Amino acid sequence: MNGAQNSSKVVLLHLAVIGVLLAANFLLPEYHRGVFSRVLVLAVFAMGYNLMFGYTGLLSLGHAMFFAAGMYGAGLPLYHLGWGVPLSFGTGLVAGVGVATIVGLLALRTTGVAFMIVTMMFAQVFYLGSLYFTTWTRGEEGLVLNQQMRSIDLGGTAISLSDPSTRYLIALALFSVILLAILKLVRSPFGRTLVAIRENEERMRMLGYDVFRAKLSAIVLSGLFCASAGAAYAILFGYVGAGFATIQYSILPLLWVLAGGAATTLGPLIGTLFMFYVIDYTSGLTTAYLLFVGVALILLVLFFPKGLLGTIRERWLPWLP
Amino acid sequence: MGFGPYLLLASLEGLVTAAVLALTALGLSLVFGVMRVVNVAHGEFFMLGAVLAWGVSTAFAGHPAIGFTAALLVAPLVVGAAALLSERLVLRRLNYDPEATIVATIGMLYIIQQLALTFYGADARPVQPPFNIRIPLPWFGFSGYKLFVIFAAIAMMIVTWFVLTRTKIGLVMRATQYDRETAQAFGIPVDRVYAGVFALGAMLAALAAVLIVPIQQAHYLMGRDPLLLSFIVVIIGGLGSLRGTVVAAVLIGLSDSIISMFYSPTLAKMLATGLVAMVLVFRPQGLFGTTAR
Numbered sequence: 230m231n232g233a234q235n236s237s238k239v240v241l242l243h244l245a246v247i248g249v250l251l252a253a254n255f256l257l258p259e260y261h262r263g264v265f266s267r268v269l270v271l272a273v274f275a276m277g278y279n280l281m282f283g284y285t286g287l288l289s290l291g292h293a294m295f296f297a298a299g300m301y302g303a304g305l306p307l308y309h310l311g312w313g314v315p316l317s318f319g320t321g322l323v324a325g326v327g328v329a330t331i332v333g334l335l336a337l338r339t340t341g342v343a344f345m346i347v348t349m350m351f352a353q354v355f356y357l358g359s360l361y362f363t364t365w366t367r368g369e370e371g372l373v374l375n376q377q378m379r380s381i382d383l384g385g386t387a388i389s390l391s392d393p394s395t396r397y398l399i400a401l402a403l404f405s406v407i408l409l410a411i412l413k414l415v416r417s418p419f420g421r422t423l424v425a426i427r428e429n430e431e432r433m434r435m436l437g438y439d440v441f442r443a444k445l446s447a448i449v450l451s452g453l454f455c456a457s458a459g460a461a462y463a464i465l466f467g468y469v470g471a472g473f474a475t476i477q478y479s480i481l482p483l484l485w486v487l488a489g490g491a492a493t494t495l496g497p498l499i500g501t502l503f504m505f506y507v508i509d510y511t512s513g514l515t516t517a518y519l520l521f522v523g524v525a526l527i528l529l530v531l532f533f534p535k536g537l538l539g540t541i542r543e544r545w546l547p548w549l550p
Numbered sequence: 551m552g553f554g555p556y557l558l559l560a561s562l563e564g565l566v567t568a569a570v571l572a573l574t575a576l577g578l579s580l581v582f583g584v585m586r587v588v589n590v591a592h593g594e595f596f597m598l599g600a601v602l603a604w605g606v607s608t609a610f611a612g613h614p615a616i617g618f619t620a621a622l623l624v625a626p627l628v629v630g631a632a633a634l635l636s637e638r639l640v641l642r643r644l645n646y647d648p649e650a651t652i653v654a655t656i657g658m659l660y661i662i663q664q665l666a667l668t669f670y671g672a673d674a675r676p677v678q679p680p681f682n683i684r685i686p687l688p689w690f691g692f693s694g695y696k697l698f699v700i701f702a703a704i705a706m707m708i709v710t711w712f713v714l715t716r717t718k719i720g721l722v723m724r725a726t727q728y729d730r731e732t733a734q735a736f737g738i739p740v741d742r743v744y745a746g747v748f749a750l751g752a753m754l755a756a757l758a759a760v761l762i763v764p765i766q767q768a769h770y771l772m773g774r775d776p777l778l779l780s781f782i783v784v785i786i787g788g789l790g791s792l793r794g795t796v797v798a799a800v801l802i803g804l805s806d807s808i809i810s811m812f813y814s815p816t817l818a819k820m821l822a823t824g825l826v827a828m829v830l831v832f833r834p835q836g837l838f839g840t841t842a843r
Contacts, residue, residue, distance in 0.1 A: 288649050335831045342588055342648055343830055346781060350827040353778060357820040476774075480656055487653065517668050523660030527640055530653045 235548040236416075243412055246495060247405045254397045262397055268498075268505050269400040270461050271481075273407050275489070275497030277454030278482035283491035284415055285447040286427030290345045291332070291352030293478035295452040297359065297471075298328040299459025304469030305365060307379075308372050314381050314390065318460050325456020326449055328355070333448035337441060349476065356474040371470025379467055396465050403461050404498075407454055412494050414450070415550060423447055424492070455482075484522065487529050490536030494550045499537055555689035560811040561804060566696045566765070568803025569703030570758045572796050574776050575783035576710060577754035579795050582784060584727040584747045587641060587651045591658035592755055593777025595633060598662055599625045599756025600768040601670050607677050614678035618764070621677070625760050626753040632662075633752030637745050646744070659773075666770040679764035699761045706757065711792055723747060778819075779806075782826040 253265060274296050281287045302324025307317040336347045360368045379390040390396055414420050422443050426433050434440050463469045472478075482497075489500025504525070512518040529536070535543060542549040578592045602625040607617030636658055644650040683694030714720040725733040726743045734740045755776070759768075766772070783802055787794030802822060809818035 288652070290652075335827075338831050342586075342652075345588070345652060346785065347827050347830050350778075350781070350823050350830070354820055354824045354827065357816050357823065361814070361816045361820060483653065483656075517664050519660045520664035520668075523657040523662075523664065526657030526660070527654050530650050530657070531640065531643055534650070 291348030299456025303460035321460025329452020490539030564807030572799035577751035593773030597773035599759030
């Protein structure tokens with residue numbers, strides 16, 4: 230049967246991507262391994278964004294809030310209370326889910342352009358809040374989590390997360406879990422519901438689906454995934470700062486997802502990797518990397534609205550999820 | 551000084567903010583209202599106006615008023631031309647699709663910001679006010695230029711109101727805003743109206759920026775706050791409502807200035823942004839707007 234064949238092809242493809250990334254840990258030179266571990270974490274952020282923007286069709290301009298909620302949720306207890314890494318990671322996730330639930334309940338009362346502006350404003354309130362409570366967050370300057378805080382005690386042996394290889398493997402583990410979760414999610418009836426809502430919300434409502442609940446679930450899941458990326462970033466790279474809550478960090482995942490291909494499971498990874506190296510390369514040539522980001526956004530939206538993987542799927546590989 | 555004079559000072563400063571904000575927000579509101587385009591690059595047009603004002607005014611030697619007047623004429627024209635160009639090159643090709651234009655104007659924001667950083671630099675640079683008069687009040691002297699800004703903005707608002715409601719151009723714009731297809735069927739060149747409105751919106755922002763530079767200095771990141779505040783004003787005031795824009799600008803300007811003086815600027819912005827988000831959530835048509843079609 231064609232469907233089953235495609236299904237195993239899809240699963241194999243995703244496992245192969247994870248396999249290649251695992252091999253990369255042992256093959257990549259030091260600098261690029263560092264870049265890759267950062268990209269893997271940020272790709273999780275982009276995947277969380279994609280679930281809402283690509284699959285559900287909700288264009289949010291406030292996702293830095295979810296990322297930063299995870300980051301502060303994990304970083305603050307780690308820094309101030311000395312809670313361990315696993316517990317802090319957990320509080321990061323809880324913070325993300327909490328913020329996403331509240332924002333979702335409020336913002337979903339609006340649609341379209343108003344939705345974007347409301348999400349942007351909530352994110353701005355969050356950002357200003359992180360500046361206002363400077364006593365604990367140190368604002369733009371941020372908190373540096375030292376190496377001792379960032380180690381896990383496993384039956385007497387301490388695993389240091391600042392070791393490049395450990396860091397890479399943990400980033401990859403998080404990436405793999407979220408990638409497979411999203412793959413499962415978008416191929417499930419729930420994922421199909423989200424896509425159908427994106428295509429025609431009114432029809433779904435008429436068919437008797439609880440559109441509000443489905444959209445809220447998408448936001449909460451997106452918040453959870455983005456917060457996991459934020460928490461992981463804080464723990465793996467040892468820095469928590471208000472810079473990650475700025476509007477720029479709401480726009481970057483949009484750029485990554487657009488570049489890689491909205492509503493594709495692997496697009497966010499490809500987009501993040503691509504844009505990261507493009508910026509890395511151009512900032513070596515010129516300091517004007519924002520110019521490049523701007524031009525890239527305009528060119529993408531004008532001539533390449535489906536992104537890299539989206540175009541490949543449309544032309545050659547219609548079975549890509 | 552007691553509590554009263556502080557409040558008066560805060561209110562006067564707030565009115566200056568409100569004046570500049572009303573002009574900026576009016577530009578955003580026109581573009582949003584007529585074209586249904588959320589122009590995220592609006593703050594950068596504002597910044598561009600301020601930076602150009604510095605460039606033009608320093609190019610003229612002699613009395614500061616000469617340079618300032620030149621800036622008042624040149625900066626809005628150049629910014630309007632830049633806006634016209636980006637409208638033709640980008641927005642029209644996207645067929646004014648709301649989501650695509652948001653992404654594209656974010657791109658413009660970055661491009662303009664980076665160009666300003668590259669060619670103008672990261673310094674904040676002052677512009678001489680055209681005149682230096684202090685108006686003596688019993689408790690403090692208040693800058694005459696700041697009063698001039700308030701009156702200039704009021705004059706500009708009246709001109710805009712007159713154009714919108716009493717002239718043929720305004721009629722054409724309102725017809726396009728009300729129903730694009732029907733307007734086109736009646737022979738209105740919708741295409742050109744859109745281009746004109748986009749340029750006009752940018753010019754209003756630039757004008758507001760020229761007025762503020764003698765008070766605030768020109769800096770390449772100065773577009774961020776006006777953008778957010780203009781969004782706030784447009785939303786509270788309701789789309790396309792001139793009266794709403796003015797009232798909201800005064801409300802935001804005054805509250806921002808008073809809360810900033812007595813508490814903290816960050817808290818003021820937090821409260822304003824949060825409240826506005828709530829307005830949008832619970833009353834999407836704005837406080838003064840009529841229900842959206």
